[in-house]
Amino acid sequence: MRKNVLLLETITDEALAVLREHVNVFTGYNDTDLKETLDKEDIHAIITRGKGQINKPLMDACPHLEVAARCGVGLDNVDVAEASARKIMVINAPGSNAATIAEHTLALMLMLIRNMYGSVAQVKQDNWGWRNQYAGDELNGKTLGILGMGNIGKRVARLGEAFGMEVCYWSKSASDLPYQFLSMEAVLQTSDVVSLHLPFNNETNGIIGAAQLGQMKAGALLVNTARGALVDHAALLTALKEKRIAGYAADVLPDEPPVQSLELVHHPKVIVTPHSGSLTATTYKHICMVTINNVVAALTGKGPDPKSIYNRHAIQ
Structure with a gap:
């Protein structure tokens, strides 16, 4: 069964193509879009970049959530403690920027x-x-x-x-x-x-x-x-x-x-500068591809790179 993935923000076209090849992709770029998706779909993974919040209310709305991922390094916008308590895998791209x-x-x-x-x-x-x-x-x-x-x-x-x-x-x-x-x-x-x-x-x-x-x-x-x-x-x-x-x-x-x-x-x-340090074409593509490949690996049973699992000790 193909898993369902929710995107809170846009990613590169190349990364989106890889994601769609392996899972069903839904978007929640705004409140209306997000509510409509959550009302209709059972979400197994959520992917954000720097603004979309993966918090307790969103996790509550996704009872079968397996993965919370950020295309980036810092996890300020992901409630890691809550995800860990629920045994939800938190994936990021350490060192990529x-x-x-x-x-x-x-x-x-x-x-x-x-x-x-x-x-x-x-x-x-x-x-x-x-x-x-x-x-x-x-x-x-x-x-x-x-x-x-x-x-x-x-x-x-x-x-x-x-x-x-x-x-x-x-x-x-x-x-x-x-x-x-x-x-x-x-x-x-x-x-x-x-x-x-x-x-x-x-x-x-x-x-x-x-x-x-x-x-x-x-x-x-x-x-x-x-x-x-x-x-x-x-x-x-x-x-x-x-x-x-x-x-x-x-x-x-x-x-x-x-x-x-x-x-x-x-x-x-x-x-x-407007928080643009990581937005170079090379790094943006790399961060998205690394994150999406690890999310796909987690959802398809292949196993992501252990270094990409931020809370791997907490969910074992």
Whole structure:
């Protein structure tokens, strides 16, 4: 019997074709669409990307749910604890976005430290004379402090090193790496650029607040391509206004699209991209294909890659 799969968001055409080859595919891209599907179909797997929520009410509506999957790495929009309690397999694509997020992180660092956004904007306004008042610096010779040394943090460290930066880091535990492991306070105090690569959970929510921002160098830059809620944005805005740090660049916000964060977004020392770090053609296709292949394997009895099962220990 072919299993039924619910898509909460679009995926690549190639991944959709693979999915349709093996299972019945239904969509729930909006509330009306979702209700109509749930009223008519018995769902065995749900697939989301970054916005669609796989929560307790949705699981309640799918009593035969076997798989909850996200085409991506972070699982903020999947209730993993609830899924684990129900023995529902949670599938994601660990490590699949490390290269592209690391590239995006370095791009933000360069844009911020070299004031590239301002320079490009001025030239587009026919102000070539901007070069006479240009103020910027370079990454070479600076200290890069990384908070969170997972797959992405390691890649950022290597790229920073290639740019001539001295790398130090703090993580939950030290790793066998050629970089200095320091306390978080020491990383903040010594780094010219601090880059966040921590997962979002109860422990890391608001981990960069007024106290932590106060420990940073006056001319330091903060870069966040992890999760917006890692940073207390009210404290960040105050630190920027008081020039206690020199700039902030991010691909993530606690509210997307920004509403409460609008003042921060429009600050002249802030650069924000629209959570697009993983949306390159190469990575988007790869993330979707990896996830869909593992979902199909789970539903057809072939067994997905064990590394893709986020809660494999909880459901055994």
